[in-house]
Amino acid sequence: MSETASNTEIGNGGDKPNGIPAARGRALLILAAVFVVAALAWLLLWLFVFSAWETTDNAYVGGNLVGISAQVPGTVVEILADDTQRVDEGQVVVRLDPTDADVRLSQARSALAQAVRAVRQQVSTAGGADAQLVASEAALKKAQDDLARHLPLLRQQATSPEIIQHLREAVRQAQAGAEAARAQAAAAHAAIDDTAVANHPIVEQARADFRAAWVAARRNVIYAPVSGYVAQRSVQLGQSVQPGQPLMTVVPLDQLWVDANFKETQLRRVRIGQPVELVSDIYGGGVEYHGTVLGIGAGTGSVFSLLPAQNATGNWIKVVQRLPVRIALDPGSLREHPLRVGLSMEASVDVSDDSGPALVPTPAEHPVASTQVYARLIAQADERAAEIVHANLGRPKD
Known part of the structure; x- marks a missing residue:
């Protein structure tokens, strides 16, 4: 009886040939199926999602660091901007002692006025030389006429040869005087011909000296260029x-x-114009920035380092290099969540569309940056110089 029951128990609940219970086998099959499904899902995600993005956390915010420096020597007497404060383009940030520059400016102003008056004097001298030339030519004509009237009288013995000799001497003297007057007039006109007083070389030189002194005086006030x-x-x-x-x-x-800074192995499909999603450490994942690939650096960081690596010497170990990828940020995102230069970022480039160029095909058509702060100084200097010249030209002749 006991032997029969034992045989029945073995027949109903005994082990499988491989020694694994049926319940455990089903569990292993389910677990294996889960792993297969997970692997398939991961493969699909990689093919259709993850493979379309290249990501790096070796990314940092960059910007223009516009250095302000002195253009003329001087002593600082006023500082109008400090760290963390905002300044606008053209705003005064530092003032230097203007004493020496103002003295030189006064000297240049006087020299310009004197140059204008000196050229006016040359014009008047040329006019006087012209009048002297006219008078000399008239005297020559009179002497020649007197000689011509007395020559027939000599043939008729109505006048003496001494008178004729005196008349001939008078003609020669008048000719010499006319030649001297002509030379003086030519010399006077050589200094003023083909130019107006305001454009005379002497005036232009004095004007240039005044402009230099005026600009130097204004550069004692230092402006913010941006x-x-x-x-x-x-x-x-x-x-x-x-x-x-x-x-x-x-x-x-x-x-x-x-x-x-992407690894070189990540740049195979990175192209200009591809969209980029960025996250900053300062705001966390809750704030997402949008950007666009502007370009890829022309060399790795090791090439432009202070001491470039010499891989042709000694033992060599291959290190995966990185190339900087410049990414433009959306201005709207910057206004809503301001960033600072040097902050850490995480950048993800959508490389699903890799039909764009890998290098910028054309040169820049517009300046990368520009300012009109310093150009205004030259324009103002020209205006002041023109006022000085006009004030010393005198009243126009009727």
């Missing part, structure tokens, strides 16, 4: 500065970009 925020202010009151000496830096935070 609008932005002040950083790295190093200038101090009473400091004696020299031309080219850095005083502070202005950073235009509305003109930022991102330099993403």
Whole structure:
């Protein structure tokens, strides 16, 4: 009886030939199916989603660091902008002591006025030489007429040979006087012909000296060439500065970009114009920036480093290189969530459409950056010089 029951139990619940219970086998099959489905899902995601993006967290915000420096030597007497403060293009940021420059400007102003009057005097001298020439030619004509009237009288013995000799001497003297007057008139006109008083070389030289002095005097006032925020202010009151000496830096935070350093193995499908999604560490994943690929750097970082690697010497270990990819940021995103130069970013480039160019095909058609701050100084100097010239030309003749 017990043997029969034992045989029945073995027949109903015994092990499979491989020693794995049926329930456990089904569990392993289900687990294997889950892994297969997960692998298939991952493969599909890679083919249709992940393979269309190239991502790096080696990306940083870049921008223009506009250095402000002195253009003339001087002593700082006023500082009108400090770190973190905003300045607008053309705003005064530093003033230098203007005493020496004002003295030189006064000298140049006087020299310009004197040059105009000196040229006017040359014009008057030329007019006087013309009048003297007319008088000399009239005297010559009179002497020649007197000689012509007395020559017939000599043949008729109505006058003496001495008188004729005196008349001939008078003609020769008149000719010499006319020649001298002609030479003086030519010399006077050589200095003024084919030019007006305002455009005379002497006046132009004095005008150039005045412009230089005027600009130098105005450069004691140092302007911001662009609008932005002040950083790295190093200038101090009473400091004696020299031309080219850095005083502070202005950073235009509305003109930022991102330099993403991708591995060379990631750049196979990166093209200009591809869309980019970016996340900054300062705001986290809740704020997403949109950008566009502007271009790919012309060389790796190791090439442009201070001490480039010499891979042809010693033992060599291959290191995957990186190339900087310049990414333009959407201005609207920048206004809503301002960034700072040097902040860390994570950049993801959509490389699904790789039909664009890998290099910029044409040169730039417009300046990368420009300012009119310094051009205004020259225009104002020209206006002041024209006023001085006009004031010393005198009243026009009727």
